[in-house]
Amino acid sequence: MSQCGSSKGKSSGLNQHYEEKVRPCIDLVDTLRSLGVEKDLNLPASAVIGIVTRCPLVLKRKKITKGNNWHGVLSYKKQEKKLKDPAEIENAVLNAQTILAGKGEGISHDMITLEIQSSDVPDLTLIDLPGIARIATGNQPVDIEEQIKGLIEKLIKRQETISLVVVPANIDIATTEALRMASKVDSTGQRTLGILTKPDLVDKGMEETVIKTVNNQEIPLKKGYMIVKCRGQQDINEKLDLVQALEKERQFFDGHSHFRSLLEDRKATIPLLAERLTKELVEHIAKTLPQLQKQLQMKLEKTSEDLKTLGDGVPLDENEKSNFLIMKIRQFNDALEGVKRAEEDLKTSDTRVFSKIRWEFGKWKLALDSKAIKSEFLITLYNDILHKLNSHFNAFSHLLRAAKDPIEDFLEEQVQKAEEKIHSQFKMEKIVYSQDELYSSQLNIVKQKSLSGYGLKASFVNADVREMAYHLTSYLKITCDRLANQIPLIVQYHMVDQYISQLQNAMLAMIGGKNPGMLLREDSGVALKRKELKERLERLKKAGKVLSKFVHSA
Structure with a gap:
C-alpha cells in the first residue's frame, strides 16, 4: 500500500x-x-x-x-x-x-x-x-x-x-x-x-x-x-x-x-x-x-434530548422572565392534561399511566381490596408525576421544590376523599338492593347456564336449596360488577381527574404569586452543562456530515 x-x-x-x-x-x-x-x-x-x-x-x-x-x-x-x-x-x-x-x-x-x-x-x-x-x-x-x-x-x-x-x-x-x-x-x-x-x-x-x-x-x-x-x-x-x-x-x-x-x-x-x-x-x-x-x-x-430538557436558559429581562415561567408551567400542565386524558407523550415511557392503572383496576374483579389500590396505583401515579416534573423543571431547583409541595399535599387530600367514598360504598353494600329488571335478567342467565351444563351444577337434592343458590349467585354477580366498576371510578375521579386539576391550578397560581426570578434561578453548573451539550451537539453534527459525505462517496 x-x-x-x-x-x-x-x-x-x-x-x-x-x-x-x-x-x-x-x-x-x-x-x-x-x-x-x-x-x-x-x-x-x-x-x-x-x-x-x-x-x-x-x-x-x-x-x-x-x-x-x-x-x-x-x-x-x-x-x-x-x-x-x-x-x-x-x-x-x-x-x-x-x-x-x-x-x-x-x-x-x-x-x-x-x-x-x-x-x-x-x-x-x-x-x-x-x-x-x-x-x-x-x-x-x-x-x-x-x-x-x-x-x-x-x-x-x-x-x-x-x-x-x-x-x-x-x-x-x-x-x-x-x-x-x-x-x-x-x-x-x-x-x-x-x-x-x-x-x-x-x-x-x-x-x-x-x-x-x-x-x-x-x-x-x-x-x-x-x-x-x-x-x-x-x-x-x-x-x-x-x-x-x-x-x-x-x-x-x-x-x-x-x-x-x-x-x-x-x-x-x-x-x-x-x-x-x-x-x-x-x-x-x-x-x-x-x-x-x-x-x-x-x-x-x-x-438533543438533554439540551431540550435544559432549555435555552432564563431571559435577563424581567417581563421575559414572567413569560418564560408561564411557558414552563403551561408545558408542565399540558403534560399533566395528557395523563388525565390518557393522551400523554410516550417519548419517555412505553406505557401511558392510564393503561397502567386500568390494569390495576382489573384486579378488582378478583380481589376488592382498597389497600392494594392505594399501594400499587398511587406509586404508579406519583412516580409518573414526579418524573414529568423533573423532566420539565430539572434546571430550576427552586421551581422544582415549589412544585413538589402541592404534588404531595393534594395527593394525600384526594387519597382521603377517595377512601371515604370507598368505605361508604362498602357500607351501602350491606343493604341488599338491585333493580328488579337487572336482577331478573341475571337470575335468568344463571339458570340457563345451569341447565346447559355450565355454571351451578344441578345436583342439589332439594329444589328450594337449588333455587336459593341461583338467587345468591345472581346477586353476588351484580354486586361484584357494581364494585368492579364503582371503586375504580371513585379512584380515577379523585386520584386522576381531581388531583391533576388541583395540581394544574396550583401551578398556575405560581405565575402571579412568587417572584419569577427567584423561581427560575438556575443551579450552579447548569449553564456550564448547557454549554457542554451545545458544543457536543455541534461536534456530533459536524461528524455526521463528514460520515455522510464519506458513505455517499464510497
Whole structure:
C-alpha cells in the first residue's frame, strides 16, 4: 500500500486504488478525531503498547506526493507548535509532556497530536500509549503502574481499537505485561498485532524461537506478528536520516542467515510494517463504520434530548422572565392534561399511566381490596408525576421544590376523599338492593347456564336449596360488577381527574404569586452543562456530515 521501501515499484493502478480507497478512510478518522468527537464516540484506532511516553500521543503521518518538504505540527489543549525539521520533534514532545504531566515522571490522560507530512512517510495514524512501569522510580507517583495500566486499558478494551504490542525480541514474549494486558481485553487475539524489536540483540541459538514467534507458532494471534529494527543510539548520534536508517534496516534482515526468511515473507522491516498497519487500519475502519454511524445517531438524539430538557436558559429581562415561567408551567400542565386524558407523550415511557392503572383496576374483579389500590396505583401515579416534573423543571431547583409541595399535599387530600367514598360504598353494600329488571335478567342467565351444563351444577337434592343458590349467585354477580366498576371510578375521579386539576391550578397560581426570578434561578453548573451539550451537539453534527459525505462517496 505504501510506496516506501520494497513497494516503490507498484503500478499506477494500485496507486490510484490507494488514493481512492485507503487515504479517504484514514482521513475520515483523522477528521473525526480533530473535531473532538473521540470524547463522545469510540473511533477506530491502532494503539501502540510498550513505548516509553508519559502521555497518549496521536501520530498522524500523511504522505505528500508533490515536493519533498517535511512539515510537522504538534498540538495539545488548543496549543499548536509548527515544526520545520524532524530534529525538533523530541524536544517538542518532551515539553508538551512536561506541561500536561508535570515536571516529574507522572503521566497524563490528555492527548498530544503530532502530524507529519512528508514524501518519505506512509499514510498512517497511531496512538502511542505510555510504557508500563512496574516500580515507581525517582519522583514518579507510587501508583504509577496502576495509573498507566488504567490509561492503556481504557483505550484498548474498546472493540474499535487494534492493539499493537511492542516487545523486544531478546526476551520471553509470554512474560510481557503488554501482551498480558492485550490478552485480557482481547482473549482471542482478534484485535492484537505483535511487533518484535531489537532483533540484533537476540542471543545466538535463540533465532529459531524468534522465527517461530513471528510465524505465529508460539503464542498465536489472529493478526500475527511483525519484526523491525529501529535506529539505535549510535544511529541517532550520527544523525542518520530516515531513508538511510530504513536502508540499513533492510540490509540487516537481508544479510541475516536466520531472519532473511522473515523479510522474504514480508514480515520484517518498518516499511512493510507500515504497509501492514495501514491495511489493517483501513479494513478495521470499514468494518466498524456501520456501528460508528449507529453510535453517532444515538449520541445525537440523546444530546438533543438533554439540551431540550435544559432549555435555552432564563431571559435577563424581567417581563421575559414572567413569560418564560408561564411557558414552563403551561408545558408542565399540558403534560399533566395528557395523563388525565390518557393522551400523554410516550417519548419517555412505553406505557401511558392510564393503561397502567386500568390494569390495576382489573384486579378488582378478583380481589376488592382498597389497600392494594392505594399501594400499587398511587406509586404508579406519583412516580409518573414526579418524573414529568423533573423532566420539565430539572434546571430550576427552586421551581422544582415549589412544585413538589402541592404534588404531595393534594395527593394525600384526594387519597382521603377517595377512601371515604370507598368505605361508604362498602357500607351501602350491606343493604341488599338491585333493580328488579337487572336482577331478573341475571337470575335468568344463571339458570340457563345451569341447565346447559355450565355454571351451578344441578345436583342439589332439594329444589328450594337449588333455587336459593341461583338467587345468591345472581346477586353476588351484580354486586361484584357494581364494585368492579364503582371503586375504580371513585379512584380515577379523585386520584386522576381531581388531583391533576388541583395540581394544574396550583401551578398556575405560581405565575402571579412568587417572584419569577427567584423561581427560575438556575443551579450552579447548569449553564456550564448547557454549554457542554451545545458544543457536543455541534461536534456530533459536524461528524455526521463528514460520515455522510464519506458513505455517499464510497
